[in-house]
Amino acid sequence: MLEKRLVTERIGKIRPESITDYVDSGGYEALKKALKKTRIEVLEEIEDSRLRGRGGAGFPVAVKMMAMAKESQTPKYIVCNADEGEPGNFKDRYLMENDPHHILEGMLIAAYATMAGKGYIYIRGEYSKSLKMMRQAISEAEKKGFAGKSIFGKDFDFTFEIRSGAGSYVCGEEFSLLESIEGKPGHTRVKPPFPTEQGLFGYPTLINNIETFSTLPVIMEMSGKAYAKLGTKSSTGTKLISLSGNVKNKGVYEVPYGLPIRTVIEAFGGGVPEGRKIKMVQLGGACGPIIPEYMLDMIIDFERFEEFESKVGAGAIIVIDDRFDIFDILKHTAEFFSHESCGKCTPCREGNTHLKNIIDKFHRYEAREEDMNLLENLARVMHQTSLCGLGQTAPTAVISTLHYFRSAYLERIEKSFLEEGHDAKYQNQQSRA
Amino acid sequence: MELKTVLEKYPKKPDCLIELLLEYQNGKATRHLEEDELKMVAEYLSLPESHVFSVVSFYSLLSMVPRGRHIIQICHDVPCYVSDDFNVRHTLESMLDIGIGETTEDGLFTLEHSSCLGCCDQSPVIRIDEQIYGNLNRNKLKAIMSQYRSEDHA
Ligand SMILES: Cc1cc2nc3c(=O)[nH]c(=O)nc-3n(C[C@H](O)[C@H](O)[C@H](O)COP(=O)(O)O)c2cc1C
Ligand code: SF4
Ligand code: FES
Numbered sequence: 001m002l003e004k005r006l007v008t009e010r011i012g013k014i015r016p017e018s019i020t021d022y023v024d025s026g027g028y029e030a031l032k033k034a035l036k037k038t039r040i041e042v043l044e045e046i047e048d049s050r051l052r053g054r055g056g057a058g059f060p061v062a063v064k065m066m067a068m069a070k071e072s073q074t075p076k077y078i079v080c081n082a083d084e085g086e087p088g089n090f091k092d093r094y095l096m097e098n099d100p101h102h103i104l105e106g107m108l109i110a111a112y113a114t115m116a117g118k119g120y121i122y123i124r125g126e127y128s129k130s131l132k133m134m135r136q137a138i139s140e141a142e143k144k145g146f147a148g149k150s151i152f153g154k155d156f157d158f159t160f161e162i163r164s165g166a167g168s169y170v171c172g173e174e175f176s177l178l179e180s181i182e183g184k185p186g187h188t189r190v191k192p193p194f195p196t197e198q199g200l201f202g203y204p205t206l207i208n209n210i211e212t213f214s215t216l217p218v219i220m221e222m223s224g225k226a227y228a229k230l231g232t233k234s235s236t237g238t239k240l241i242s243l244s245g246n247v248k249n250k251g252v253y254e255v256p257y258g259l260p261i262r263t264v265i266e267a268f269g270g271g272v273p274e275g276r277k278i279k280m281v282q283l284g285g286a287c288g289p290i291i292p293e294y295m296l297d298m299i300i301d302f303e304r305f306e307e308f309e310s311k312v313g314a315g316a317i318i319v320i321d322d323r324f325d326i327f328d329i330l331k332h333t334a335e336f337f338s339h340e341s342c343g344k345c346t347p348c349r350e351g352n353t354h355l356k357n358i359i360d361k362f363h364r365y366e367a368r369e370e371d372m373n374l375l376e377n378l379a380r381v382m383h384q385t386s387l388c389g390l391g392q393t394a395p396t397a398v399i400s401t402l403h404y405f406r407s408a409y410l411e412r413i414e415k416s417f418l419e420e421g422h423d424a425k426y427q428n429q430q431s432r433a
Numbered sequence: 434m435e436l437k438t439v440l441e442k443y444p445k446k447p448d449c450l451i452e453l454l455l456e457y458q459n460g461k462a463t464r465h466l467e468e469d470e471l472k473m474v475a476e477y478l479s480l481p482e483s484h485v486f487s488v489v490s491f492y493s494l495l496s497m498v499p500r501g502r503h504i505i506q507i508c509h510d511v512p513c514y515v516s517d518d519f520n521v522r523h524t525l526e527s528m529l530d531i532g533i534g535e536t537t538e539d540g541l542f543t544l545e546h547s548s549c550l551g552c553c554d555q556s557p558v559i560r561i562d563e564q565i566y567g568n569l570n571r572n573k574l575k576a577i578m579s580q581y582r583s584e585d586h587a
Binding site: 244320 | 446447448449450451452454455484487488491492493494495506509510511512514515516547548549550551552553554555556560563564565
């Protein structure tokens with residue numbers, strides 16, 4: 001069995017809107033187990049698991065939780081990042097729609113361990129069904145006494161509140177998200193201080209991704225040490241992969257770290273439809289690198305990905321077949337970022353517009369050699385000097401293609417401005433775009 | 434719902450601003466917020482008017498331009514783009530005879546562009562109001578649109 005269903009174990013077996021189904025299948029037992037331990041013991045269990053954040057950056061979860069646990073200032077907040085806006089990612093929606101109580105249970109475990117009293121779940125505004133499912137789950141949990149005062153008879157109170165996003169990708173970035181919960185435009189803050197020191201409304205805040213929280217009950221149930229045996233040395237446990245693009249079976253698959261990308265595409269995705277060939281794969285989403293087919297034997301692992309200056313990210317794999325040209329893909333990626341840049345800092349605001357214009361030139365067969373040099377410099381400056389992760393990762397697709405698909409750039413420059421080629425190709429693309 | 438009724442549902446806390454604006458706007462037939470209304474909201478929450486305006490202009494789900502009864506959001510990011518073999522956008526534009534950002538003359542539909550809707554497993558995808566429609570092909574799209582038309586004329 002290549003798939004390893006831990007976080008998604010119940011999905012498909014229970015009715016997601018039924019708390020009874022959840023409890024009957026062992027739900028809220030992990031919380032009960034945690035509450036029998038001291039807070040320190042719970043933190044140690046999570047430390048043993050070597051769990052890393054599942055929202056993109058892969059920061060060790062226990063480190064953040066311990067920092068939060070040390071803070072004496074109250075109130076303390078738990079924030080669940082359910083803003084999922086990175087193109088190609090849909091696993092957080094899958095969790096909210098199919099097993100909402102698992103998320104609440106994970107947040108409760110985190111709250112107990114760090115002594116937080118209130119949790120916010122920030123869900124992107126377009127996720128109408130998720131918003132509905134999570135609201136309903138909270139009200140059921142309150143009725144059953146899993147949320148509110150003296151949970152399981154312990155000296156532990158915790159309440160939940162849902163907040164809707166309003167259509168902004170950058171609000172998934174943790175500081176922008178906190179600003180948005182506070183009712184402001186989602187402009188990032190300068191760090192430090194980190195959220196665990198000064199987060200929501202200025203108070204200590206633990207912010208994690210949905211999948212990260214959903215993994216905590218699993219760790220409580222199987223023990224941190226047992227969890228750490230799964231996956232690889234640098235990346236323990238399982239990852240939810242959002243597989244999309246030109247594959248037969250798109251969907252969310254939970255796999256242990258260490259599986260080759262190719263296996264995910266072939267074994268779960270069923271390969272590319274109609275016998276076409278894979279031309280490239282974009283990893284992580286619009287912010288991730290585009291790699292050629294021959295690199296697909298790379299395994300899913302934080303350390304291996306970093307060697308390629310890339311991130312596992314939130315686990316998106318976007319398969320693109322041989323009908324597409326890299327500039328078609330880069331054009332869409334560049335449009336996404338120039339639309340979503342919040343405009344606060346120059347390298348990102350101006351940079352993304354520039355980048356889009358240069359990519360357009362390549363797309364239209366109007367590129368010259370100096371455009372390629374310009375692109376290289378621009379990408380580097382954006383990566384190094386942008387204020388937040390959006391601007392820093394916006395040029396990743398360009399940087400990776402300049403590396404792996406260099407010949408495509410050179411060829412495009414060569415074919416640019418050739419009268420026949422130029423017009424014919426451009427017309428052809430226009431009718432497709 | 435009247436603005437006053439919506440306001441009274443929320444505590445007078447500045448962090449309620451976005452939720453409140455979304456709820457009020459989405460209950461209106463024109464799905465947009467007017468200057469006077471924003472001033473009332475600012476007063477209710479004791480916020481500077483400029484703050485309320487900056488929030489509305491920051492978030493793409495909030496609008497100060499009147500829109501149609503149904504808002505059609507077309508996803509345009511890579512997973513949808515590579516799965517779209519009939520051109521969802523052009524099909525809708527020619528069916529409705531409007532472009533992105535425009536509203537049909539009868540005030541029924543507004544076409545908008547959206548970043549990834551998080552449903553790439555069903556790509557190509559559009560969202561109409563609160564509902565996602567995925568795995569689109571030309572016939573399915575036609576059927577969906579005629580359903581909306583007939584419901585609204587019934
Ligand atoms: C532009 C941008 C968008 C982001 N969007 C998300 C998101 O939608 N969901 C998420 O969990 N993390 C997102 N992140 C990462 C968060 O800033 C943060 O690292 C994460 O919520 C931490 O949780 P984790 O450690 O559990 O992964 C985003 C980061 C950036 C820079
Ligand atoms: S990098 Fe982009 S999104 Fe981030 S603060 Fe700067 S302009 Fe805003
Ligand atoms: S790209 Fe269209 S739903 Fe994700």
